[in-house]
Amino acid sequence: MTTILQVGSGDLRREILNVNKLNISFTDPRPVPPVITGQIEPTAECVVITAPVDGAVSVAEVAAKLTEQYTHVFVVAAPEQVDVGAVLSTAAEYIPLVADLDTNRLLATRFSLATDAATDIDRTASWRTSMSWLSYLFQTVPQSDLSFPEILSLTLTLTIGQLGYPYGYATTLSNDAAEFRATVGGHDGLRATDSIPLADSCAQQALDHGDAVAVADVADDDRVADCYETRALGMESFVAAPILYDSDPIGTICLVDDDTRRPDIMPRHTTPVETVAHWLGSVYTRLQIREDLQRQVSRLEDFSQIVSHDLQNPLNVLQGRLRILHDELGIDNQHMDYARESADRMEEIIDNTLTFAQEGGTVSDREAVAIPGLIDDCERVVDTNAAEIITVDRFRVHGDRTRLTHIFENLFRNAIEHSDATPDDPVTIRIGLNNVMPTTTRGTPTGSFSFYVEDDGPGIPPDQREQVFDVGESNRSDGTGFGLAIVHEVAEAHDWEIDVTESFSGGARFEFTGVT
Structure with a gap:
């Protein structure tokens, strides 16, 4: 029985044990200070550090300290929660929490390997020693401009190296054939053709199975005993998994060995390979989008x-x-x-x-823009003779000044045109900060904040508020239906959210949140 001590936030016991009923047990989660000061004796074989940690120390500092007391130390955290480089510089292993990654299954398998004798690990020793290769993939690929075949090649190279397979390939499916998109290992049989019939490939077994499949000795499995990989590569064992896009298989990843493997070890290879294949599916989805x-x-x-x-x-x-x-x-x-x-x-x-x-596209170059000055500029462009514009609060926002003018110009026009205002009976438009205490020094708040633009016109009926930002939406015969759509696009380009509600006087009130 492997005993695992969790240090930090959350409680992994229920999640892990529900995934795989392995020969592991958890202690109660412990806070950081008594563990790193030695008040808690090292009675567990493994320690799992979950972010965020309490106290005035970083996750990496906790990991460095605990690796002096424990043989197996793991850090489980999202990449944005920790300094990954600092964690990897310690003797601890980093297991990233990433969307679409089945971390629980990965942890369960990794814990079961932690206290096995070295002879039981077979050629998974590098997997047992370090999982930084997964961290490298998850950090590097999203920030790169790699094509999908390049990502496949990088992933295969790291995976066969970590799991100890001499050859690997990734395919995409085309009709009844598996087309090679990336190959590693340099075997002549992988260079001899661009595709193979699915029915003649071990990849078909993964597709039939629906998830990862591992075979320790192909001679014992009639389905693959005479397939292409066996004939051309001298395959004796393999592990394969389908790559899914929107729940449908689009390809496979296969690791091939020209030697047999121990049957009791092979099933443990399915989790990392299946995880990598699942992650490749999410990468493909993002690239398609x-x-x-x-x-x-x-x-x-x-x-x-x-x-x-x-x-x-x-x-x-x-x-x-x-x-x-x-x-x-x-x-x-x-x-x-x-x-x-x-x-x-x-x-x-x-x-x-x-x-x-x-107006499409995110605003990257931003400057501090004083709203009172911006409103003055807009009043010189828009005919505001039929409006009284009141700046309730003087504040600044960070954004593209030119595009920000489109927000206020269109909101001013919208208020004037929909209220049938005249110079003798103007519509009142107010601009101010949301949720601030009334003081004489109401300036720009720190962090993100919210501001509003409201009028005392007829307002927008509740059943029409969801549609007002749609292109072409207008209740005036002479309206173009672009004004509020432009406002919405500019807000989204600044990563703001916009909501329409009712002002105190019954008019329209537009609230912008997430503003910096």
Whole structure:
């Protein structure tokens, strides 16, 4: 029975024991100070440090101290919770908590290996000694520009090295064939062809099984005794797992050995290989989403070019001819008024469409923008004769000044146009901070905060508030439906959230949260 001492937050006992009924037991979770000061004697074979830890020390410092007292020390934490480099510089092993990674199964298997005799580990000694390779993958790949085949190659190289297999390959599925996307180990049989029939591959066993499968001696398994890998690679044992995308198999990862392995050891290889395959599926999903977004951006750029050139140029000609008819020929009647109004409306739609198309994408370069000065700039652009604009609080936000003007310009227009305000009966618009105490020094708060823009107009009915940010949504016959959509896009580009509710006077109130 392997006894495990948990130090830090949470309680792993219930989660781990529900996954695999292995020969392990947990002590009660202990706080950090009495453990590292020696008040608790080392009565366990393994120690698991879970972040965050209490006290004034870091996880890495706790790990360094405990490796002096215990043979097996593990750190279980999300990469953002710890200094991974500092942890890996100690004698402790780092097991990352990453979305889509079955950490519980990984821990359970790793604990069962911790106190086995060296002869029982077979060629998993490197896996037993260190799991920093997984940390390297999870940290490096998301920050890289690697293609999926490059990620497959990197993953295979690390995995066969850690689990002690001489050859490995990853495939994608095409009809009834497995196409090689990455191969490692340099075997001639892996270079001889670009694809193999699925029915003639050990990968088919993983697909049939639905998860990882390991065979210690292919001679004992009729399904793979004469498959391609056995004939071409001299395969004697293997472990394989499907790579899934949206629950459907898109490929496989296979590790192949030209020697047999101990049957009691092979099942332990399925957890790391299955975990890696599952992680590859999540990587593929993210890459597909990124490629889809890039295609959408490209189409949007093409659309912007069409709008700005193919539509704007004929409109300029039309407006020029209308001016000639009016100025040089003296034609001025109701038909001319309708034509000019229609041309002006077309220009407004084109301008709003281009603005909306350009608002996508996260704002990376930000500056401190004083809101009172920004509002002054907006009032010079928007006709605010029918509005009384009151800056309740003087504060700053960090963002793109030009794009921020689009928020206030469109909210001002929205308030004026929907309230039927006039200079004699103006709509009142207020801008201020949310949830602050009334004082005489209400400035920019520290950290993230929230501000509002509200008016005393007719407001927005509750059943329409979810749709007001949709493109084309307008309750005015002469509205373009772009104004609030642009506001929403600019807020999202700044990583803010926007919500619409009712002001104290019954008008519309737009609240922006997550602002810095």
